[in-house]
Amino acid sequence: MKKTTEKSYQERINKVLLYIQHHLDEDISLETLANVACFSVYHFHRIFSGIVGESIKEHIRRLKLERSVHQLQRTKQSILPIALQAGFETHESYTRALQKMFHKTPSEIRLLKKNSPLLAKKPSDINLTGELTMNVTIKTIDPIKAAFIRHIGPYAEAGATWDKLKNWASTHNLDFAKTLFIGIGHDDPDITPAEKLRYDACLSINDDIKPEGEVGVQTLRGGEYAVVTHKGPYHELSGVYSWFIGTWLPQSGREPDKVSCFQIYRNSPEDTKPEI
Helix, strand or coil: CCHHHHHHHHHHHHHHCCCCCCCCCCCCCHHHHHHHHHCCHHHHHHHHHHHCCCHHHHHHHHHHHHHHHHHHHHHHCCCHHHHHHCCCCCCCCCCCHHHHHHCHHHHHHHHCCCCCCCEEEEEEECCCCCCCCCEEEEEEEECCCEEEEEEECCCCHHHHHHHHHHHHHHCCCCCHHHCCEEEEEECCCCCCHHHCCCEEEEECCCCCCCCCEEEEEEEEEEEHHHHHHHHCHHHHHHHHHHHHHHHHHHHHHCCCCCCCCEEECCCCCCCCCCCC
């Protein structure tokens, strides 16, 4: 595939991935997604599978199934409505899908402590343990337009994606001193297999910059956000998230929206000590 063609395909598949995220509860047809990508229906499915690594049906089904696990652990909603929202017609078919992926029934997942890992991990991947106490503030944030490259795989391996994005930004004369470095982890590594984790490396941009190849453009929604500042190594972020979502949020009296959390990086590990 020629480089110009590859860039065009990446750009169009990025649009599809964002569309699926924002319309996950809708009955999305193959024709609709093909139109979003400006591909023929005949070719689109194979192109998507080749670039993303799973079929459209598998991708949507997995995202819904993983979201349902959060609902089991964090809400008191009965199992059948959760199963139906995830796209399963019966309690039994939903149970089989969970057992196949996590080796647990819906009831067993519900009895687990919130944010307990469902997937086996290496010792180095285990979340922090112990009690955390951090200052959380509520801030109103304006929408942020961002250029991004999507990384698929372990979050800790996103460095090469950041390098590509920074190289692209340099050719477009972005002033790094005035640019926000933002990371969006769309999936919970305790639920989603490491090789399927979705992470967007983002740089804030102005309205003049357009999508280009694998560099897509998205707008982070404005509104009220709960904000916590983490100081320390990146590998400790999983512990912060566990406390933030599993401890602070239930005690806050607030309900989370359906948008993903995001991180704004205030300094670089290249010139900042991990503990700072």
